[in-house]
Amino acid sequence: MRLRALLETDALGLRLLGGEDELDRTVRGVMTTDLRDPSRYLSGGELVLTGLAWRREPEDSERFVRILAAAGVAGLAAGEAEMASTPDDLVLACARHRMPLFSVDEDVSFASITEHVVRQVSGERAGDLAAVVDRHRRLMTAGPAGGGPEVVLDLLGSDLDLRAWVLSPTGRPIAGSSLAGAGPALPAAVSATLAGEHLAASRTGRRGPHRITAAGATYSLFPIRSSGRDLRETVLSDWLLAVEADAGDWPEERLDLLHGVTQLIAVERDRREAARTVRRRLAQEVLELVQTGAAPAEIAARLRVAAPVLLPGLGTAPHWQIVVARVEWEGGDIPGGPVAQALLEEVLVDPEAIGPDPSDRIAVAHTGDEAVALVPLPSVPSVSSVSSVPSGADAEGAADVTGLHADALLAAVREPLSRGLADDGRLTLGVSAAVHSAEGLRGALEEARHARRVAAARPGRVCAAGHQELASHVLLLPFVPDDVRRAFTARLLDPLRDYDRRHRAELIPTLEAFLDCDGSWTRCATRLHLHVNTLRYRVGRIEQLTGRDLSRLEDKLDFFLALRMS
Secondary structure: OEHHHHHOOHHHOEEEEEOHHHOOOEOOEEEEOOOOOOHHHOOOOEEEEEOOOOOOOOHHHHHHHHHHHHHOOOEEEEEOOOOOOOOHHHHHHHHHOOOOEEEEOOOOOHHHHHHHHHHHHHHHHHHHHHHHHHHHHHHHHHOHHHOOHHHHHHHHHHHHOOOEEEEOOOOOEEEEHHHHOOOOOOOHHHHHHHHHHHHHHHHOOOOOOEEEEEOOEEEEEEEEOOOOOOHHHOOOOOEEEEEOOOHHHOOHHHHHHHHHHHHHHHHHHHHHHHHOHHHHHHHHHHHHHHHOOOOHHHHHHHHHHHHHHHOOOOOOOOEEEEEEEEEEEOOOOOOOHHHHHHHHHHHOOOOOOOOOHHHHHOEEEEEOOEEEEEEEEOOOOOOOOOOOOOOOOOOOOOOOOOOOOHHHHHHOOHHHHHHHHOOOEEEEEEEOOOEOOHHHHHHHHHHHHHHHHHHHOOOOOEEEEEHHHOOOHHHOHHHOOHHHHHHHHHHHHHHHHHHHHHHOOOHHHHHHHHHHOOOOHHHHHHHHOOOHHHHHHHHHHHHHHHOOOOOOHHHHHHHHHHHHHO
């Protein structure tokens, strides 16, 4: 109930002495006290009734009112039974702290006021809870099938006067009342802060809702969870529901309502996740063709199929970029590929874009801990410097003016993702130059993978590197003729492949891991879950079969190049 309603009830004998502008404050309870410091018994929203026994000198009024204001008290009512009138020092103190002040007629008991307030508040609360249950039923029958998350958020706004948004794990708005023009938009900095706080709280295992204050407002964050056997498999891809309200004093029925809303939105998220299957399959098919050395004509035919799906209405085949991402967790017990796939589908969306649809223009495949995105560029970039042009690109198609830049991709999402990776996860990302034909995709893939390795050598939980930063063999490999590639790799790797087929010894995976760990015996053994002595035996067998010495830089480099070209 409001303070104004109390003043309008003649039977209560209240007279307003100050604070007319604050009469719309909500009264959640009542407390009678003559303690000099009643703060330990206050929770906010009370109407405090006092007989002024605490006042011994004028300075006491300032101290008493300051305590009430700090506790969030709704108003103060002073009895006049002991004093002829309310002291001026109390009136002035209440004015300074914007505390509504009433005098209570000496013929009205505090018990009468208490009974009235309790009866009114209890009645309103019961009515509110009944309404919540009814709204819950309406929300459950409306459901995402009736128009997506916007349906339930509109009901929250119209029926419960709650402003709410659905945010991606990076803080990008997916749905919300402000997106439909109802109320101001959620600032981008606030969205990123909410996402980061949500990810950090989720990683600690705290149960939602998580309450935080950002830009002077209080928000309650409800996770929209997917199923997964480990939190690390889902936390970086789950949406969240942000409600501009403090859910700390909500009754269970209202909390149940909001949890029901998250379940409905989770269904919608899963539906849209399933709709990405076609795009993911297209990316997987193109990736397999590129990695197996398929003819450019076959790859080009697959790209012609992919282009209309990813860019409806585009008249000509677009340029393409490849982005490689890798998510690694300490211990290596959680596969990072699916998480990296979901992150790429979000990270590659323009941070200014709103809603779930923009991520439906990106095809991402994953294998192991790695995800590979095939990104169409709808317009031909302007002519610019082509000092480092991958195979298949030219002065018209290699310029990256309208393409993706590694640093820009992570600028808006680095902070929230770092919070979600906590102290046991890492995201590294590499970006290729733009290419305009199927012939350039193999070089672009090599380029993106090498750029990711450059990023992995840098400190930080979230790192990226682009093709502009490369100056290595990656730029030369695409120009090596196929017959030279085959002869070079066969001479080094065929003995190991034959031995693996006969003995299932996994020498090729061991060699890849050994080089990827920069020749560190301990790190490589840990990654492969082997004893160091077993690893030494395998490396010895590799050296015996090939006649090479993996302690020599030249032989390491030959093996590295052979694996990259195979």
